[in-house]
Amino acid sequence: MSEEHLIKSNKRVKEHGEVFTPKRVVKLMLNQHELYGALHSLTATFLEPAAGEGAFLTEMLSRKLELANHMSSDIKGFEQNALIALTSLYGIELLVDNTDLLVMHMYQVFYQEYLRQLSKYNAPENNKVLKSALTIIKANMAQGDALTGKNKNGDDIIFSEWNLLPVKRGVQKVKRIEYTLDAIKTGGPSVDGQHQTHGYEELSLFESTNEEAQNTVYRFKTVPLIDVFKEIRTSVLK
Ligand SMILES: C[S@@+](CC[C@H](N)C(=O)[O-])C[C@H]1O[C@@H](n2cnc3c(N)ncnc32)[C@H](O)[C@@H]1O
Structure with missing residues (x-):
């Protein structure tokens, strides 16, 4: 979501506190010294319990993918490291439409960086990587209420x-x-x-x-x- 569209409607703000964080603020917050170590680890886990459309999680993913880039010397290494990075990021979002966008935004960030790496190594796209990325994102980005632990069907939120x-x-x-x-x-x-x-x-x-x-x-x-x-x-x- 762009900085110009941080609010969708007054009703949603009132009912769900839905105000998205501007990208420059997200970057500033993630630049905090305390987060440096975790954001420079592929496996250090993060869970955002009110994830919205993924303002924080997509930026975290970008940073971890940059790390995966530095840690890899060929496309196979990048694919593996990038999937490891994905397994470390978790989110919960109450609203179904936001959750769908959250999944989509995480996938877009992953796919864009993957395309960049494919061109860097002059390698063909591996559909298994993309399918596994989507499986991990869908498993880690849960629709539900972080306070009750239940999703829209009344079932428990389950994480892997x-x-x-x-x-x-x-x-x-x-x-x-x-x-x-x-x-x-x-x-x-x-x-x-x-x-x-x-x-x-x-x-x-x-x-x-x-x-x-x-x-x-x-x-x-x-x-x-x-x-x-x-x-x-x-x-x-x-
Ligand atoms: C202030 S917005 C922040 C969204 C995102 N973290 C950001 O910074 O752009 C809060 C989000 O939490 C969601 N939310 C509100 N109550 C929730 C709950 N009990 N469990 C999970 N998500 C909730 C809202 O739908 C909204 O998308």
Whole structure:
């Protein structure tokens, strides 16, 4: 959103406090010394609980992609580093239209930098990279109420933790684990019940009348980061 359009309507300002931050203010705020280290790390995570159309998150992504550029010596390296940067940025936005724009703006920033890198290395576009980027952005930018932890359907807001495994033969693999926002706040278990954020009490998040279904959880398979778009899950008995 341009500096000239920081407000969409008085009604939205009144009802949702929707006033967007001008880009120059975003840049000034992100230039704060305290943020230097985190913005110069591909993996340091940020969560913006009132993300709007992504004024802060898109600028953070730009900076992390610049870092990915400096850290990479070929297109494969950039693709991997750029996806790692994406996994570190999370947002919550209450309004559905803003959330759609948030996803779109994050993707645009990613795609523009990717195009720049493709031309730098004279390399062909890899559709898997773009599909995985969109999968990560959609998983990390959640529609919902940051105060209640629920989305528009009344379901829990769910975020994915992207656990990066040691790189083997140049391939970065990732284990994706889902947590509700509530579990993240309280240190509760993952959605599949197999992992703890910080060793809090176990909660059953699965409700079903079928006993087998009650005892079955679906976990994401560990895959190369570039393949996360496949969203392959395996079922496991609890
Ligand atoms: C002041 S605007 C800031 C947007 C963005 N951070 C920026 O600086 O441009 C606040 C945003 O928070 C959203 N919002 C309001 N209440 C919320 C809630 N309980 N949970 C999540 N988002 C909320 C509004 O829809 C609005 O987009």
